[in-house]
Amino acid sequence: MAKGEIVLGCLAPHPPHVVYAENPEQNEPFSEGGWEALRWGYHRLARKLKDIDYDCIVVLTPHWMTYVGTHFLGLERFQNISVDPIFPNLFRYHHDIQVDVELAEAMHDAAAEAGIITKMMRNPDFRVDYGTIVSCHMLNPEWSKPIVTISSNRSTHYYSNEVMNEQAAALGEAVMKAIEASGKRVVLVASHSLSHRHFVTEAPLPEDMSREHIYNHSQYVWDMKIVQMLREGKTKEVVEILPEMIEQTMAEAEGGGLSWMMAAMGYPDYPAEIYGYQSVIGTGNAIAAWDPNEATREIVL
């Protein structure tokens, strides 16, 4: 069996607004659009993914928050409605998700072997979080591939951003080992935004783009700093300054997604592909991808 590999890593923010704006048949509310800079970026990345041969998408999501260890989806199918607890007016999405349980178990076992507290999630009534659903819908609207969701252990809250970074890195290395042993071709997804301060009020028409802007300039400057470093291939440095960035911007990277993915990919030193940046209800969202294949790697934006 050939060694498994990561064929793409994606920073894929999950504001439900982007799915709402797309009006897919799975989502109940109707919109007049909005947030095109993100959506069009996602469309382009989804087209790229279609040309990549892969078996499974593995998502680390900050909206499955676990305080007791790191959990993995452990049943083959989850069919339900996902209603966003924060934006139920925008996101009521009927989903039918296939899970690669074999890979989930392999990652669980590798993480446990590395000393990480782990748990398989085997309750059939469990509702998959909306971060997973939004990121996966935007990357693969046909849902043509199985996924694995990994929960976000809240070590930032329980300890510190630095401890989060270390634990996420250990998880990333363990996940990589499991992928290699599996022989599978895997797309990794860190499902989160960058700066993460929200407005606490909403426009009467949420997609009214005349109302959308970053929460404040400081958030914007941090976001641009990170995007620039990613363009320059400075992923190790980005992970090293994340604790500071999280502190200053309430960045959603606190859930460990980017730190986990960069560790799993061995801290790429080649340029990230940048697909878009836009604010959503004040938060800063960048779509980026890391393509280990130099032949297909592009400068997108």
Place this chain on the structure above:
Amino acid sequence: MSEEPEIVLGFYVPPHPHPLLAPEQNEGWGRLREAFDTCRQRIEETDADLLLIYSTVWPSIVGHQIQAHPKPVFTHVDDDFHFLGSMPYEFRMDSEYAEKFKDSCEARGLHARTVAYDGFPIDTGSVVALKLLNPDNRIPACIVSSNVYSNRAEQIVLGKAARDAMSELGKKVVVVVVASLSNRMFTEHIDPSDDRIHSAKDDEWNRKILEFFEDGRLEDISQLSRDIHGQIRVSKVVAYKPAWWMAATMGQHNNYDGEVLAYEALHGAGGAVIQLTPAKGGVGDKEFDEDDVEYYHGDRSVLDKGML
């Protein structure tokens, strides 16, 4: 508002699913369950016609969300403790109160909205409280969220808005706060028989807070919120808010008969079932420092003035 609302009982209960799903696995969880059951009986003995829940485990961002679905039906599973089982529910909500509460929030300068969507994820704490305290939906309920960015002034005005709506509709209310005391859990999976409060420090603080509750000193606990947050709360949110809201909603004083029905560990966190009954004839101890205690103008921007 001229009329004071009639609040018949107040409860402070833990958000974890163990007392509902696994009371037999640990003696302490069983005692918490018994305490819930006692509270349920006491609620049944009142003529309350509204059960209002404030849940610290229902976060909101866009203002304050108020559950208004007349009959939410779903099967809930906890993010961490999914292995303890599922929580199917069908509740009866007081949509009229929810709307009035929202209007009262807006009248006091707060951004608020009702939510009434099939499949909306009602949080573990609210599900546990409603299933154990009001299992037959005898009393219509309402749930209000805890805004992640809000702080003391906003929480207190939110409580006042809850009172306004109670007065206007002439409700007799049971107020329920869903919150841990110390909220640090073990980060490992434990054998249920090994459960204990995470640290001696958490335990000591919890017991001190319980002394205040037993003395009925709700407003004093409210005033201690920042200390409590710094000492025994994991920094998930900006502040320990439930006592602010509870005191503002029940009336900002210390005139209660307090009773701690149980205090036990829940995977390391401090879980207590506490009853507060409004008393007559005590001495109040109000202490305000806001410029305007009746209308929310936002948190005070003290730094702005330094820039003049």
